[in-house]
Amino acid sequence: METTTPKVLILDFGSQYTHLLTFRIRKLFIFSQCISGTSSLKTITDLNPKVIILSGGFHSEDAPTLPNGFIEYVESNGIFVLGISHGLQLLVQELGGAVDRGEKQEYETKEIEVLKESALYSGGIGSKQSVWMSHGDESVTLPEGFSVVAKSQQGSVAAIENPERRFYGLQYHPEVTDSPEGMVTLSNFLLNVCGITPDWNLEDVLEEEIRAIKRVVGDDAHVICAVSGGVDSTVAASMVYKAIGDRLHCVFVDNGLLRYKEQERVMELFGTDFRLPVTCVDAADIFLSKLQGVEDHETKREIIAKEFSSVFDNFSIEIDKKIGKKPAFLVKGTSYRPIKSSHGDGGIPMDMTLKLIEPLKLLLKTEVRELGKILNVPEVFLKRQPFPESGLACPERGLGDVTEGNALDILRQVDEIFLQSIKEAGLYDSIWQAFAIYLPVKTVGVQGDKRTHSHAVALRAVQDGMTEDRYKFERKFLVEVMGKICNSVSDVNRVLQDIKW
Numbered sequence: 301m302e303t304t305t306p307k308v309l310i311l312d313f314g315s316q317y318t319h320l321l322t323f324r325i326r327k328l329f330i331f332s333q334c335i336s337g338t339s340s341l342k343t344i345t346d347l348n349p350k351v352i353i354l355s356g357g358f359h360s361e362d363a364p365t366l367p368n369g370f371i372e373y374v375e376s377n378g379i380f381v382l383g384i385s386h387g388l389q390l391l392v393q394e395l396g397g398a399v400d401r402g403e404k405q406e407y408e409t410k411e412i413e414v415l416k417e418s419a420l421y422s423g424g425i426g427s428k429q430s431v432w433m434s435h436g437d438e439s440v441t442l443p444e445g446f447s448v449v450a451k452s453q454q455g456s457v458a459a460i461e462n463p464e465r466r467f468y469g470l471q472y473h474p475e476v477t478d479s480p481e482g483m484v485t486l487s488n489f490l491l492n493v494c495g496i497t498p499d500w501n502l503e504d505v506l507e508e509e510i511r512a513i514k515r516v517v518g519d520d521a522h523v524i525c526a527v528s529g530g531v532d533s534t535v536a537a538s539m540v541y542k543a544i545g546d547r548l549h550c551v552f553v554d555n556g557l558l559r560y561k562e563q564e565r566v567m568e569l570f571g572t573d574f575r576l577p578v579t580c581v582d583a584a585d586i587f588l589s590k591l592q593g594v595e596d597h598e599t600k601r602e603i604i605a606k607e608f609s610s611v612f613d614n615f616s617i618e619i620d621k622k623i624g625k626k627p628a629f630l631v632k633g634t635s636y637r638p639i640k641s642s643h644g645d646g647g648i649p650m651d652m653t654l655k656l657i658e659p660l661k662l663l664l665k666t667e668v669r670e671l672g673k674i675l676n677v678p679e680v681f682l683k684r685q686p687f688p689e690s691g692l693a694c695p696e697r698g699l700g701d702v703t704e705g706n707a708l709d710i711l712r713q714v715d716e717i718f719l720q721s722i723k724e725a726g727l728y729d730s731i732w733q734a735f736a737i738y739l740p741v742k743t744v745g746v747q748g749d750k751r752t753h754s755h756a757v758a759l760r761a762v763q764d765g766m767t768e769d770r771y772k773f774e775r776k777f778l779v780e781v782m783g784k785i786c787n788s789v790s791d792v793n794r795v796l797q798d799i800k801w
């Protein structure tokens with residue numbers, strides 16, 4: 301079975317829920333993949349999907365449209381198409397219908413009524429249901445051959461279909477929990493309407509990836525795996541180890557941008573909890589000297605990527621000296637991540653002589669964790685919260701020149717107090733990612749009985765990596781942590797809470 305060819309291809313037109321949709325469909329044991337709504341027809345046809353979902357998004361004059369020849373391609377290949385929200389309107393327009401800036405703008409939970417029998421609403425869905433609507437435009441004229449399957453309370457179109465031509469549309473978001481019967485509707489569509497067999501599972505993914513790694517690497521070549529101590533690279537390393545055994549050489553780089561005592565902690569984890577062959581390269585001085593005085597995020601990223609590349613190239617030369625065989629490949633653990641991720645990096649591109657292998661790049665972090673369980677990776681790795689490749693210099697953690705004064709020291713101490721307090725309160729496993737942010741500004745405060753002119757820092761915690769919702773701490777917890785930070789980290793007199801939406 302092909303486990304990495306998507307049966308469902310989602311064209312992303314910018315909705316905040318698109319990645320949730322990808323995840324929810326995979327939870328139905330159907331492999332779905334999301335690509336940009338501006339992708340070319342060739343990119344789409346190369347992926348050879350059985351179903352295409354046009355995601356929601358924002359309507360504007362220059363919003364992307366479907367590529368030329370899209371309708372001819374899907375119809376001549378028997379591909380089913382489902383438009384969701386903005387995607388429904390795109391479909392309507394593309395097929396000759398009309399969409400207008402509606403009077404009935406709906407951004408809330410609404411009741412819809414199913415008006416006719418449809419395979420979309422079989423399996424015990426009531427004729428009335430609550431759904432999450434999020435749209436300003438509405439379809440005023442449907443293309444020929446379409447019928448309205450459901451309407452909202454306000455009388456606007458909620459679901460449409462043209463079964464003969466395999467086109468369907470939902471004006472609401474079935475993937476969010478505010479549409480309680482949405483997942484049954486999606487499952488009806490994929491299983492009953494499109495006839496997809498729900499047979500995707502991570503055991504098969506693992507087997508297929510191991511076969512692919514063996515095929516690419518061959519019987520002789522050696523491989524470097526860049527491990528950060530995080531979930532993804534540990535799982536990737538375990539997977540590659542299973543495929544090629546001792547021809548794998550793992551490297552952990554201390555780039556001077558790691559968290560408090562991270563080098564010792566990670567090396568201890570690899571030494572005691574999980575015996576992978578890991579070498580630690582201390583490159584802190586070189587990374588920090590290159591970053592000196594740099595404030596621009598993009599420049600920081602480029603410098604970090606370049607230095608990582610040269611560390612990996614040098615490591616392969618060292619291995620060559622030791623065993624007389626130069627590794628030809630570099631494995632990275634990069635997993636699939638929502639574009640608007642709080643993670644910060646989005647994967648740093650590398651320029652190296654080594655050929656890159658990213659065996660997890662189509663899997664979501666929750667899926668990587670599942671895969672890790674199958675591979676018996678210890679829980680202590682699997683439960684670790686994500687930490688970006690550019691570390692404390694990531695644009696969301698260290699603003700401005702992170703080498704200035706004691707910025708990194710401050711950031712490490714504040715981050716450590718925050719994370720330890722979260723662990724002591726038993727909250728670590730309920731939070732997707734929590735971290736401190738260094739702000740390059742000084743504020744006036746009163747500490748003890750003297751006025752101080754010290755740094756402000758911020759704290760951020762994300763509840764869920766998919767929706768990016770913030771974690772809602774109890775006020776008492778925050779007051780205590782903030783007090784602890786101001787009392788024990790010299791040079792900090794103000795702590796803010798980051799509640800970025």
Ligand SMILES: Nc1ncnc2c1ncn2[C@@H]1O[C@H](COP(=O)(O)OP(=O)(O)OP(=O)(O)O)[C@@H](O)[C@H]1O
Nearest residue numbers: 526527528530531532533553632633634635688689
């Ligand atoms: N300090 C480091 N030393 C060696 N490799 C690293 C280091 N930091 C990141 N990497 C490599 O870069 C990849 C991408 O890092 P990033 O943190 O952005 O993504 P990730 O998918 O969360 O990975 P992980 O869960 O392994 O940290 C990692 O999977 C790993 O292969």
